[in-house]
């Protein structure tokens with residue numbers, strides 16, 4: 010059989026897809042987020058090392074002299090700057106390389122490699138002037154960052170920060186003169202673009218794995234929804250089989266009882282129980298074979314089905330006993346149903362070429378408040394007994410006068 014791919018339960022599809030997407034995206038995204046943090050940490054330690062190297066190339070004695078504006082000469086500035094320019098030219102991934110000094114909590118540029126014509130850099134840099142004040146536009150993440158540098162630590166910002174030169178991850182390392190005195194500090198700036206260029210290589214992998222996770226979630230949702238549909242379909246099929254008679258496809262006793270209880274709950278004005286019993290089925294079996302008996306049972310079932318409304322309960326209770334349970338059905342309507350069944354059975358037995366084939370019918374009609382199926386069934390059965398004893402192939406209405414307790 011060709012599979013029908015539309016056969017699935019949409020509700021299950023969406024529930025499972027969303028749940029699977031949450032789990033899979035979390036499984037994919039959390040390691041990605043953690044590895045992004047790890048990559049930033051790797052970059053920070055790289056920036057720290059570069060800052061330490063830059064600090065080590067600065068002549069601390071010259072730099073110490075330059076910290077006092079009274080000592081400033083272009084010549085002293087150029088001599089102090091020269092080794093830093095060579096260092097910067099050898100490491101073109103850096104943006105700005107400079108030195109600074111702190112005065113009363115504020116920072117001022119001392120030398121800046123961007124001020125040198127000898128600097129070899131692919132970047133278009135704006136040079137800061139000697140003793141130009143510096144300020145970040147973002148809030149300083151560590152209020153004591155200057156104290157940390159002054160006490161000998163290499164300080165790297167925890168994240169990229171914005172100042173008037175751009176977005177940078179900056180590293181700062183202290184400079185010491187030949188007597189070991191703290192003499193200002195070096196700054197190296199790594200531009201955000203540098204970081205983004207590194208990250209771009211990971212981004213396509215991240216997006217690819219996220220899309221794969223989402224597609225996987227959709228597939229899981231679809232397979233779960235198909236399985237759910239299949240299982241429900243099988244359960245439904247089993248339920249239908251358990252409720253129906255195999256030979257006639259009418260409801261069986263269990264199916265009848267379920268439908269009757271549902272019908273009784275509707276609180277209709279009247280109910281009719283019409284019991285139909287095949288006449289002399291044993292004789293039919295004996296004389297014409299079991300198959301003929303079966304065939305007649307099917308004809309009786311068809312005659313009953315054709316004589317009632319779709320909403321009425323039409324069942325084979327077992328053997329040769331059938332039942333119609335009709336809701337909102339008064340005595341006239343019930344009698345009419347019985348007549349129709351008899352007529353149709355007669356028609357079908359003519360086609361069987363056996364005038365003796367027939368059914369007997371017992372009718373019981375009741376109105377609320379005292380509607381009990383068990384009682385109705387018993388009364389219909391008493392009426393049926395009278396139909397049989399009265400000569401068969403007829404219907405009899407239950408008469409309380411003949412009631413047997």
Ligand SMILES: Nc1nc2c(ncn2[C@@H]2O[C@H](COP(=O)(O)OP(=O)(O)OP(=O)(O)O)[C@@H](O)[C@H]2O)c(=O)[nH]1
Pocket residue numbers: 256286287288289290291292294298299300301302303306327328329397
């Ligand atoms: N062919 C066939 N016969 C069945 C089936 N179920 C029950 N029977 C037969 O139906 C007969 C019912 O016998 P009885 O209850 O004596 O009823 P009856 O022979 O119809 O006689 P009356 O009801 O008195 O008219 C039995 O011989 C069962 O074997 C069935 O599914 N197919």
